[in-house]
Structures are given as structure tokens and as C-alpha cells.
Amino acid sequence: MSEPLAIVPQTDGVHRFVAYVDEAGDEGFGKLAAGNTAQSHWLSLGAAVVNEENDRHLPGWRDEIMSAFVSKKNQRDLHFRDLNHDQKVHACATIATKPIGGCVISSNKITILDANELEIFKRPQHLYNYLTRFLLERITAACKRRASAEGAKASLKVVFSRRKGTDYDNMRQYLEFMRDGKEKMKPVRSIDWSVLNPADIAVENHKVRAGLQIADLFTSAIWKALEPNVYGRCEDRYAKELAGRLLKINGHTLNCGLTIIPPYSKCPLSSDQRAFLDWVIDQKKKARG
Structure with missing residues (x-):
């Protein structure tokens, strides 16, 4: 399998990447606090990351998936939620063979209900x-590490899936606020501003960008591995198909290609959720063995 984050030789010493961002779940707390299952327990935000050259191949890779579905072969709008189980497995297995990196952040909203910051969230x-x-x-x-390994600099463009109720100008201002060092408390980590300029953020409709549709696969696959269904069970098959494409640092996926909030050691998890995350951690051990 190729590197999760592939690169293409550049003549100007800059490796250019594109990240397509989508979400799964919702931000709501009101019904969740009342024990209503209408709101998700988890909110996941994830990305499909490619180099500039492979960005051109995304529509073809999306079409490769759709062409396998008799009822959808002439469609160009891939939505994870509209696929049946077998189609989801096939879609994820297909993307797992492509030079695409995945990165997903998943927040356990249940843990915020009792937090002092609930009103803020x-x-x-x-x-x-x-x-x-x-x-x-x-x-x-990850982009900087990958480019630096080749003695190059990295540049990232980010494309968000248009989301009702989201103010992207507000987001740019939020990013600029952080970039300009105006936060009262210095964060443990920071966005690498040598790689990303807040001006290099775009917003597109899901149906017109294959990259956003592939980001949907990564994000929804991880979300399904963590979000309990009406029977309290989680489905991790899709996430396991894609796990090899998640970004890694020193071979570790957790807290790089897959991050949960709060961290694994502090997060209340069901047996299904813990089994999936233990499986992710175990992949590093198997790779070393």
C-alpha cells in the first residue's frame, strides 16, 4: 500500500496538498441532554488529503465506485448515507487502494454535558x-513532515463542504485570530501557519466536488464505528477498511489520523467503541511484528 500522504516532485521546492473536509453527526445538545436519540452522541469532522496531482484523479476514483452500483452508475453524487451496507464496504475498500490520506477528529458530546464549558459549546x-x-x-x-522528508516546503488548500448555518467568514477570522497569536492561553499544539494561509480556504457544495464526497466516506466510516445505533451497537467494518489510509506519525494512527475527544484514556467508551480503538492501536504492534 502506498503512503497515506503521497507526494509529487516539484520544481519550485513546494509540495502542494488539498484537504477536503466534511462532517458526520450534529452539534446539538438539548435533546441529547434529555436522553433523546434524535441527536448524535458523537460529532466527527474529517478530511481526505491528496497532493495536487492526485487531486485531478478524485472524480475518476469517485466514478469508479459509482460504476459498480447498478442503480447509481450514471450518478456523480456519492453520499455515504445513501448506500447500503455492501455498497459502503465496497466504497471504502476502493478508496483504501488510492493514494489518499484520511484524518478524522471525533468528539464524544456526552462528556460535554457535565462540563463547565457546556454553555460555550x-x-x-x-x-x-x-x-x-x-x-x-x-x-x-502531516503535510510538513511529508514534504520535509523530501527537503521541500508544504502548502495546503482546504475545501469545506458547505454546511447550513456555518459562517465561513467567521471561521477565517477565528483562524486569523489564532495565527496572529491573540489567544489568551497558548495551545499545546498549533496549526502550522507556514503550511496554511487562512485565505486558502474555500467552500463548495458536496455534490460538485468528488473530494468532498470521498471526505464523507472517511468521516462517516469513523463516525459509524463510534456512534451507537438504536440498539446501542456500533459498526466498525467501514472504518477498518479505510484504516490503512489514515495519517500516521511514527506508525501510530491514534491522535494523528484518528483523534477522539476526550483522549482514549479519559473517554467513557462502550465495549464496541473500545474494541474498535484497541484494534486501531494494535495495528502498530502488528506492523512492528
């Missing part, structure tokens, strides 16, 4: 922006 877009920060910290770091 109830504000529109606050949790979404919070996860965006985590996501971009990890992606910019």
Missing part, C-alpha cells in the same frame, strides 16, 4: 470550529 458553530482546529493542526503537521 452550545453556541452555534463553536464545537465545529473547535474540531476544525484539531483537524488542521494534524493535517498541516
